Amino acid sequence: MTVKVAVIYYSSTGTVHALAQAVASGAMTTGAEVRLRRAAELAPDEAIDQNPLWRRHADATKSVPVAELDDLAWADAFAFGTPTRFGTPAAQLKQFIDQAGGLWRAGVLADKAVTAFTSAHNRHGGSEATILALGNVFYHWGSVIIPPGFTDATVYAAGGNPYGTVATGSEGADAAALGAARYQGQRLAKFAARLSGDVPVPSRSAAA
Numbered sequence: 543m544t545v546k547v548a549v550i551y552y553s554s555t556g557t558v559h560a561l562a563q564a565v566a567s568g569a570m571t572t573g574a575e576v577r578l579r580r581a582a583e584l585a586p587d588e589a590i591d592q593n594p595l596w597r598r599h600a601d602a603t604k605s606v607p608v609a610e611l612d613d614l615a616w617a618d619a620f621a622f623g624t625p626t627r628f629g630t631p632a633a634q635l636k637q638f639i640d641q642a643g644g645l646w647r648a649g650v651l652a653d654k655a656v657t658a659f660t661s662a663h664n665r666h667g668g669s670e671a672t673i674l675a676l677g678n679v680f681y682h683w684g685s686v687i688i689p690p691g692f693t694d695a696t697v698y699a700a701g702g703n704p705y706g707t708v709a710t711g712s713e714g715a716d717a718a719a720l721g722a723a724r725y726q727g728q729r730l731a732k733f734a735a736r737l738s739g740d741v742p743v744p745s746r747s748a749a750a
Contacts, residue, residue, distance in 0.1 A: 545574040545734045548613045549727070551623030552581040552634040555595040557661040558623045559603060560715040561707060561723045565621045565659060568727030572735065577617070579609035581634040609638050614645055619655035619734035620685070621727060622676055626660050629668030630675050639679055652684035655734040657726055661709040665701070669708040688733045696725040 547569040553559035559580070566576045580603060583590075590596045614620065622639075624631040631639075645651050658676045662669040680687050690697050691704045700707060700722035707723040709715035715723070 543735075543738055545569075545572070545619065545731050545738065546617050547574045547576045547619045547621065547727070547731055547734065548579060548609075548617035549576060549621045549623070550579045550581065550609045550613065550635070550638065551621075552625070552632045552638075553599065553603075553623070554585075554625060554632075555593070555714075556599040556602075557709050557714045558625050558659070559599065559606075560720065561659050561661065561709055562621070562623045564715070564720040564723035565623070565657075565707075565727035565730075568724035568729075569619075569621070569731040571724075571728055572731040574619075574731040574734070577613055578606060579613050580606045581632075581638045582608050584634050584637060611641060611645060614642060615650050617654065618738060619657075619688075619730050621657050621659065621730055623659045624672065624676075626662040626668045626672040629671035631660075631672055642683075646683055649684075653737065654683075654685050655688045655730055655737055656680050656683075656685040657688045657690075657706060657730045659707040659723060659726060661715070663710070663712055665710050667710075669710070670703065670705050673705040686733070686737060688730050690722065690726045690729060693729070694722075694725050696721040 549566045551562040624635040660672045700718040709719040
């Protein structure tokens with residue numbers, strides 16, 4: 543059975559978009575089928591136009607399909623990405639998640655592997671709180687949370703965040719963060735396969 547992974551994210555200026563691409567790439571290295579989807583933009587054009595980086599990214603990613611509830615029903619595993627907004631997920635991603643009540647009531651989201659990643663301008667800017675806030679959703683869904691943990695050298699190289707990959711600063715995701723995101727996507731897909739009974743649990747990296 544081919545594992546199906548939905549990478550669903552919101553990004554305003556491109557940092558989380560780059561992380562999402564890396565997570566998707568990592569999942570695909572396992573042979574998983576991946577859907578990369580962006581949460582619909584809620585901000586008005588007037589607000590976007592005030593930030594050239596925001597406008598440039600919005601225009602450049604119009605071809606990325608907008609996330610739909612069918613993507614959640616289709617997937618065996620989810621990876622959610624969002625910039626940190628005062629220690630919580632961005633409204634755009636939360637608005638998408640809030641539409642999933644019907645799938646939750648039907649039990650469609652239960653027992654599926656899930657992970658999360660984020661970005662923040664400052665190293666102590668609320669990134670871990672954002673990932674933990676998403677965890678509250680996953681608990682309600684009955685999903686199986688797959689954090690990166692301290693299980694690979696890439697996690698340490700990217701700053702050592704066991705909750706999920708974080709890109710920090712104003713220059714976008716650096717090579718270390720992208721490496722950690724690829725590993726996180728790979729780990730998610732491997733555990734999704736394990737939940738389906740296809741492969742054994744991946745062992746701890748000797749480099750960790």
